Amino acid sequence: MSKLIPTPGQTVGPFYGYALPFNKDNELLAPGSAGSIRLQGTVYDGAGEAIPDAILEIWQPDSEGNVVQRTGSLVRDGYTFTGWGRAAVGNSGVYTFTTVNPGATSPVPGKPGAAPFISVAVFARGLMNRLFTRIYLPENEEALAADPLLSSLDPERRQTLIARRDADGGLTWDLRLQGGNETVFLDFEGASR
């Protein structure tokens, strides 16, 4: 149990565009470098309209499943994979990252081997507080079926967390803040371990 009460969040508002983005913010690896893939998608509102003022962050293990704890995300040297990136959507609601397929992390003793995923935080004008979600790789049905989170979801809701593999090896994953195919968003508070 937490002893202190957390500070409330507030919307990122409309004016983050001159503050939060930075050079190569969405390039966890240099585009075109060995092992790099494109992760791309569109952010939609409850009317199915693409929204032009959302900003996403991803945080993921490297391709071997290691949690990377190296500095240099804000001033990238072009070689160090830090595991974290940030991408503001463009006018058509599309975000793009260059990253790697996350590897499977070592299983926690007593728990099944988890399917690899990318952790996501999303911020937008009109969104009162950040939301968390996950992007799972579409391969390895067995691991997906055994995943504690995915297996706790209805089949159609589960699909909102699984990316599509593109012909060129990239990943496509759309985010819907509201509506029929609303993305599953996560609450980590009060959950038992």
Place this chain on the structure above:
Amino acid sequence: MLLDANAGHYQDDELVPAAEPHAAHAPSDAAVETQADLSAEIKAIGEAYAQALKNGAAPETQPRLDFAPYRSSILRHPTKSLHHADPETIELYSPAFGHQDVHALESDLTIQHNGEPQGERIIVQGKVLDGDGRPVAGQLVEIWQANAAGRYIHKRDQHPAPLDPNFTGVGRCITGPDGSYRFTTIKPGAYPWKNHLNAWRPAHIHFSMFGTDFTQRIVTQMYFPGDQLFPLDPIYQSIVDQDARDRLVAKYDHDLTSPEWALGYNWDIVLSGSKRTWTENEAFGDAGDEE
């Protein structure tokens, strides 16, 4: 010019042109809802919350995602409950930031240009703590804000208040071993927005923080004490609990005020609790301690 070698992140296409037309100062958009309309909605929500508290409901600590008086939230909030999940692997860690990422001078927003910015110079200082009171050391804090006239250097802010050539309004720092951060800046002005007719935001500074776990990630806004716009603002009011709102308001601190230089404000940030199993002398961020 910015001192920072990383100046490329102030993207040119986000800068407002130096000269721009302001044909009319009268509101030109189609907003016909008045502050009275919005205030009535806010009041009804507040009364319902007060009644719920009386009936034994737990106090709310975060903003409501579904808060219709902030019109832009209507189509942008999830309608399904957030799904409870146990944080796993990567979620129990945060990205690492350090002095490669942030230059020490980035915490002073008043020295980024050749001249002094207009307005009331202030120092904003505090600590980033996790829910157990542990200081969050060596982590990134980012801020952004309007200038003293209430104008953002952003192409979407076109209201007729002057830009300040000596003020960008963006700062960063890395927290100290005790979780402390400190910025020198200018007190931002209130500014109008188009939620409804005559809508004004209370003066605020946007803050972005990381914890030791990615699940502690937070973006919020720090306000100044005694702002007369609090009762009128749908974004501040989206937090329905007064104690929770108060956690976003800095305290004026005369001991922090620097004679003949700057007024001091103190504001501590508490993140949610870390879900990681902490050992007594855990080295922060050692790669491979998942093994």
